[in-house]
Amino acid sequence: MRRSTLTSPARGLAALAVGVVAGAVVAGGGLASADAKAPRTDRQITNMTDEVAEIKAYYGDTVDAKGEHWPSPDSNYAVQVRGIENQAEKYLVQRAKHDHGDHKAIVLDVDDTTLSTYNYELETTFVYNPVSNAQYIATKTMPAVFGMNELATRAQQQGYTVFYITGRPEAQRAATAANLAAVGYPAADESHLFMKDKSAPPPYLSCGASCSVVEYKSGTRAHIESLGYDIVGNFGDQQSDLSGGHADRTFKLPNPMYYLP
Incomplete structure (x- = not known):
């Protein structure tokens, strides 16, 4: 992340x-x-205090007995996400009816596309720290972004192969795969979950260890296409998740908490 x-x-x-x-x-x-x-x-x-209050109101901030914060399923955020998912599902169903090949695929980003980082963001006041982030991912289970686990599961049932492309480092593979499975996503094994590996970048990325987000994600999508897949839909919460082509259609989920160039 x-x-x-x-x-x-x-x-x-x-x-x-x-x-x-x-x-x-x-x-x-x-x-x-x-x-x-x-x-x-x-x-x-x-004003930063006012903006944090607006973010919390948008997500319908709720606090559990442990003092951890979660978005509300009745929030404006959840309503907006469901609207995007409804459009995506109609599109995927339509494509599945007309495209009968076995190599249809969707690509999902992880943080704030499949898994919600909202509680972590509030704990750190929206300031990313690699140490605290790694500790959080290793010890806590992030909830699914509302409805995205169901969308991914239905897509798989319609014949789509589900791939994940995340900027999380390779060292977080086991925790990431376990979290995705725990909240109901299709299997995220090594052939379906792509993570950043700066120490040994894959040969299909010509930019190697110095890839920008767009280069890394679009290059990985190009690699998936080279395996014979048609990426029908690409889902992300950042424009950098979606730029660079190699997908028939993109779906941008809302995220006012941070920006990834």
């Missing part, structure tokens, strides 16, 4: 900091003009 740790307000603050530094540069004996891209006043920046 490697990603940029800046939420929208944090990115605004970072831009403001850049503008302040740029404005302090002496040019021709005076101060250079402020960066035009930086917010001109604090009123142009969403």
Whole structure:
């Protein structure tokens, strides 16, 4: 789950900091003009406390007896996800009726496409840390994103092969596969779950260990196609999960918590 740790307000603050530094540069004996891209006043920046409150309201934040936070199935988030899933299911059913080959496939991202990281994000105040993230994945079971396990299972029943492509490191394979199985997803064995391996990147990725998210995910989809599969649908919560082609149609799930370029 490697990603940029800046939420929208944090990115605004970072831009403001850049503008302040740029404005302090002496040019021709005076101060250079402020960066035009930086917010001109604090009123142009969403207050971080307010934005976290909005995120929690959108997800229908609920707290269990252990103090852990979960999205509500009645939340606006859940409603939006179900709407996207309904469109996807109609499309997959239609394609299954007309495409009778044995090599139809769908591709799913993991974090916040199949498994919800909402509780982890709140625990870390939306700041990604590889150590805390690895510990969380190793010790806790993330719930399925509402309805996505059912969508994947029905797709499999209709003849689709289900693949997963995640930016999680290879070291988290066992925990990731176990979590997917525990919440009802089709099998995520080594031939169906693709994970990042910087120490030994696969030969089909020409960018090797230095792949961007788009290069890694699109290159892996190209590899799946080379095995004879038609990727009918590609599902992700980041645009970088979906860019780069090698899928007939893409489905973008909502995620206001973080951004992965």
